[in-house]
Amino acid sequence: MLQQLFFGYYAFMIIILSLLVVxxxxxxxxxxxxxxxxxxxxxxxxxxxxxxxxxxxxxVYAGAILxxxxxxxxxxxxxxxxxxRQIAGSWPxxxxxxxxxxxxxxxxxGAYVQGPVGSYSIEAIRSETHTKALGRLxxxxxxxxxEIASLILLVAVVGAVVLxxxxxxx
Amino acid sequence: MISSVxxxxxxxxxxxxxxxxxxxxxxxxxVAVVIxxxxxxxxxxxxxxxxxxxxxxxxxxxxxxxxxxxxxxFADGVKLFFKEDIIPADADKPIFYLAPVxxxxxxxxxxxxxxxxxxxxxxxxxxxLLFLLAMSSLxxxxxxxxxxxxGSKYSFLGGLRSASQVISYEIAMGLSLVGxxxxxxxxxxxxxxRAQYNYPTGFYAIPQILGFFVFFVxxxxxxxxxxxxxxxxxxxxxxxxxxxxxxxxxxxxxxGEYTGMLIMSSIGTVCFLGGWTLPKFxxxxxxxxxxxxxxxxxxxxxxxVYVFMFLFYWVRATLPRYxxxxxxxxGWKLLIPLALVNVVFSGTLKIMGWF
Numbered sequence: 001m002l003q004q005l006f007f008g009y010y011a012f013m014i015i016i017l018s019l020l021v022v023x024x025x026x027x028x029x030x031x032x033x034x035x036x037x038x039x040x041x042x043x044x045x046x047x048x049x050x051x052x053x054x055x056x057x058x059x060v061y062a063g064a065i066l067x068x069x070x071x072x073x074x075x076x077x078x079x080x081x082x083x084x085r086q087i088a089g090s091w092p093x094x095x096x097x098x099x100x101x102x103x104x105x106x107x108x109x110g111a112y113v114q115g116p117v118g119s120y121s122i123e124a125i126r127s128e129t130h131t132k133a134l135g136r137l138x139x140x141x142x143x144x145x146x147e148i149a150s151l152i153l154l155v156a157v158v159g160a161v162v163l164x165x166x167x168x169x170x
Numbered sequence: 171m172i173s174s175v176x177x178x179x180x181x182x183x184x185x186x187x188x189x190x191x192x193x194x195x196x197x198x199x200x201v202a203v204v205i206x207x208x209x210x211x212x213x214x215x216x217x218x219x220x221x222x223x224x225x226x227x228x229x230x231x232x233x234x235x236x237x238x239x240x241x242x243x244f245a246d247g248v249k250l251f252f253k254e255d256i257i258p259a260d261a262d263k264p265i266f267y268l269a270p271v272x273x274x275x276x277x278x279x280x281x282x283x284x285x286x287x288x289x290x291x292x293x294x295x296x297x298x299l300l301f302l303l304a305m306s307s308l309x310x311x312x313x314x315x316x317x318x319x320x321g322s323k324y325s326f327l328g329g330l331r332s333a334s335q336v337i338s339y340e341i342a343m344g345l346s347l348v349g350x351x352x353x354x355x356x357x358x359x360x361x362x363x364r365a366q367y368n369y370p371t372g373f374y375a376i377p378q379i380l381g382f383f384v385f386f387v388x389x390x391x392x393x394x395x396x397x398x399x400x401x402x403x404x405x406x407x408x409x410x411x412x413x414x415x416x417x418x419x420x421x422x423x424x425x426g427e428y429t430g431m432l433i434m435s436s437i438g439t440v441c442f443l444g445g446w447t448l449p450k451f452x453x454x455x456x457x458x459x460x461x462x463x464x465x466x467x468x469x470x471x472x473x474x475v476y477v478f479m480f481l482f483y484w485v486r487a488t489l490p491r492y493x494x495x496x497x498x499x500x501g502w503k504l505l506i507p508l509a510l511v512n513v514v515f516s517g518t519l520k521i522m523g524w525f
Contacts, residue, residue, distance in 0.1 A: 055297045063303075
C-alpha cells in the first residue's frame, strides 16, 4: 500500500512538473521546475533501491547538464523570449504523433508479461551494494555496449571541440 | 531507558508502530544536535577568521563585544536579523526569495551523511560520498539564481562566474576522490574511515598525495573562497551574486558559505585524514585510548576539521586573487589531468595489490 502511494506520488508529480516545464513563459522558471522534476526522478530510482543511479541522476543531470542549460538560458535576451508564443504553430502534427504513441502504448500494455526473475534480487543487491553490483556488470557482461556508449560520447566531445575551433579561426 | 520508553509506547500503539515512532524521534534529535552544533561552529568560524586574519595583518580583530570579542558573532546575527529586507524593483520575486534558501539548505543537507564519530551519522547511506557531491552541485543553483533574479549587472556577472567555476572544479573534485573510493572500495563514508584506520599509514593523504592536492585546490574554488573568490570579487563586482541581498537573506548566503567550508573540511577529513580515528600504530602504542567511549572521538574529528578551516583563513590572508582565465586554466588544464593520472595510478596499484 505504502509502495503504491509512493509510486503514485512520484508518477503524478513527474507528469505535473513536466507540464509546468513546457508551459512556462519564462525559460529560467522552466529550468527551475525541471530541477524539481529531476529530483523526483531520482526519488523514483531510490524507490527502486537504485541508490547509485539516483545519486548520479542528481550529480549529472541536475548538477551539470541543467546548470549548463541555465547558463545558455541566462545569456538569452529574455524580453524577446517572453513575448514569444508558448505553443508552436505545428502543434496539430505533434498532437497527432503523441496521440498515436499513447494509443500504441496503451494497446501494448495488455500484452505485458513479467519476465523471469534474474539473480539480482533486492536482497542480493542490498548485501553487495548497488554500486558494486552495477560496476561489476558494466565491466564484465556489458563491457562492449559500455565501450560503444563511451565512444559515442567521445565523438560528441571531439565534435564540439572541432566546431569551437572552426569559429575561432574565422 | 530506551527499552522502557518503547514498552510504554507499545502499550498504546503496538510494537512495530512504537519502534517506528522512536526511530523518528531519535533521528529528529540527531538532526537538531547536528544543525545546532554546526550553526554554533559557523558563528565562531566567522569570529575565528576575523581574529586569525587580524593577527596575520598585525591587527587585533574583534574585541569590543564581550570578553575578547567573544560575543561578536551574536551581535552580528542580531544586527543582520533586524535589518530591512530590501527587494529590488527589477527582481524576479519568487526566485529571488528562493535562491538563498536553496543555497543554505543544500549546505545543511550535506551534514546529514557526515560521520562525526563511529556510529554517529544522521543517515549512514551507501552512496554518502556521491550524495555530498550532489548537494554541493545543488548549491550552485542558489548562486546562479540569486545572480540572475536580482536584475543587477554585478549580481548577474557574479552568478555567471560562479556557475562556470563550480561546474569546472566539481569535475576535478569528483575525480580527486575516485582514488579514495578505489582504495576504500566503498562510497560509504563510515566504511571509508574504517578502511583508512586499517591502512598502514592511518590516513589516505599519504599514498593519495596527488588526489589530496587536487581536492585541496578544488575545495577553495567550490566554496568561492580566496584565491578563487572571483564570483564576489569586491573590486570588480561590488559583492557578486549577493550584491542586492540584505538582512536575513544575506545572512543565509553568509551562513551557507561558512557551512560549505565546514563541509568541505569535513569531506577532506573523512576522505584523506582518517575521520575520527587516529592511526592504528598510535592506538597500539597507547592502548588505553581504545577504552574511551565512542563520542569522545568527535574531538579528533573536529581537530582535523579546524586544521582545514585554519588553512582557509591562512590562504585568504596570504594569496592574492587569480585572474578568471587563470582560474579556468588551472581547473581544466592542470587539476583535471592530474586527477585523471591519479585515478589511473590508483587503479593500477590496486590491481597489483599494493593498495
